[in-house]
Amino acid sequence: MVILDKAKLLEYETVFFYASEMDTRLCYVMDQAGIPHIEMPAHRLHDNVKYADVPIPQTAISYHGEMSDTVWAMISKVDPEYLAEKMKEIACDEDLQKIEIDMKTEVLD
Amino acid sequence: MISREDQIYNRINTYINNYGIKTFIKMTPHAIDKHLGLSDDQLINRLFKDSNPTNDASVFDIEGNRLNRYIKESFVSIIPLLAKRLSDDKIAYGKKIKIAGKPLDIPIGHGFRSSDGKEYQSYSMAFIVRKEANDIGFEFVSIFPDITVSGKIEPTGRTAYDAYTKEKSPLFEAYLRCINEDANKENKNMRELLIASYYPAMISDEGDVWSEKIKLQMQNDRGMTELNINMYEGSISYGKKSFKTAKYDQAVRSIPEHYKAVFPDQCRHVNNFINMYRHIREGIELSRSFDIRTQYEIEDAKETAHYGFGLDKMF
Numbered sequence: 003m004v005i006l007d008k009a010k011l012l013e014y015e016t017v018f019f020y021a022s023e024m025d026t027r028l029c030y031v032m033d034q035a036g037i038p039h040i041e042m043p044a045h046r047l048h049d050n051v052k053y054a055d056v057p058i059p060q061t062a063i064s065y066h067g068e069m070s071d072t073v074w075a076m077i078s079k080v081d082p083e084y085l086a087e088k089m090k091e092i093a094c095d096e097d098l099q100k101i102e103i104d105m106k107t108e109v110l111d
Numbered sequence: 112m113i114s115r116e117d118q119i120y121n122r123i124n125t126y127i128n129n130y131g132i133k134t135f136i137k138m139t140p141h142a143i144d145k146h147l148g149l150s151d152d153q154l155i156n157r158l159f160k161d162s163n164p165t166n167d168a169s170v171f172d173i174e175g176n177r178l179n180r181y182i183k184e185s186f187v188s189i190i191p192l193l194a195k196r197l198s199d200d201k202i203a204y205g206k207k208i209k210i211a212g213k214p215l216d217i218p219i220g221h222g223f224r225s226s227d228g229k230e231y232q233s234y235s236m237a238f239i240v241r242k243e244a245n246d247i248g249f250e251f252v253s254i255f256p257d258i259t260v261s262g263k264i265e266p267t268g269r270t271a272y273d274a275y276t277k278e279k280s281p282l283f284e285a286y287l288r289c290i291n292e293d294a295n296k297e298n299k300n301m302r303e304l305l306i307a308s309y310y311p312a313m314i315s316d317e318g319d320v321w322s323e324k325i326k327l328q329m330q331n332d333r334g335m336t337e338l339n340i341n342m343y344e345g346s347i348s349y350g351k352k353s354f355k356t357a358k359y360d361q362a363v364r365s366i367p368e369h370y371k372a373v374f375p376d377q378c379r380h381v382n383n384f385i386n387m388y389r390h391i392r393e394g395i396e397l398s399r400s401f402d403i404r405t406q407y408e409i410e411d412a413k414e415t416a417h418y419g420f421g422l423d424k425m426f
Contacts, residue, residue: 109206
């Protein structure tokens, strides 16, 4: 299971871009580490004056390091470079895949 | 050797690429129709009538080609999870499986969540499929904007009762249902049960006139107590036998202390509920407790709806 190091937190909030396919896993890892975060579709970042000038990438990292064009943005105090390094681990972590399945699927009646 | 899961994955993928997502949906034309263009009335109706309200009290806000495009995008994102579930022998044929897709880049629909009575916009779709021994291993059952916890959601700031105006009985029933679900979820380890029921005004087959009534039942090891609030007469009674009656405002105060301790939030709901009811019916001023706490919750919801604000407060 990938664990985020809280010691890597910055003093200020930053933006990290990721493929929405990774949303469940990434948010789970953030929650486990107790790191507050806000996620949104990347284009909505510009709704906030504070982030109006932040360039938004066309693609972001998805499963097994592949790229996807559904880009989401996450605001937190985690160093984006550190998070980028961790993304491949998060994408391939089998425990996280299992958690994702359980969180997203449900067998009814 | 290629795994069974991969075989299923490839089969679904090939099917989608050859025939398109529309061929799936054609199998169940109602899947989309019943989630498009519903009014608030219909939505709330569904919230309290359907046995599985969370799944169904939602509606798509987009339609046509745009909706098709997003359905395809969302469906493609669930194929790996779907293949995994379909290849799982522990899940029998005929079972329904609900799968939530990845969050999309726009909110695609909205709905009320029964557990808290609030309305949310959803960025994710959920698909319900039935495992079947056919060419692709499943059949479509339904598609809807997923307002449950596993989907990406954003509060709109409305609640079930905001959506309703005067004299709309379903509102009250829906709201009481929320109270029930909350109470029983939060207190599942306790041997206590709160049942709130709403009885609209009606004339029975025998010609008896029944006035509008709210009944709150509390069960525990020692039996059951009942609190009846008669909206028409402006009276309440509690205990198995109606030995006491009081006015509305006394009703709230009279809710037994024990009840307050076990269901503090529900007690507040009941309080708000009665006040709101009287506000609509009789034009009374809303009480301070209604104003402060309920408004506060709604304000909270609005704040988180503006992404990018308020993170500092969380640290």
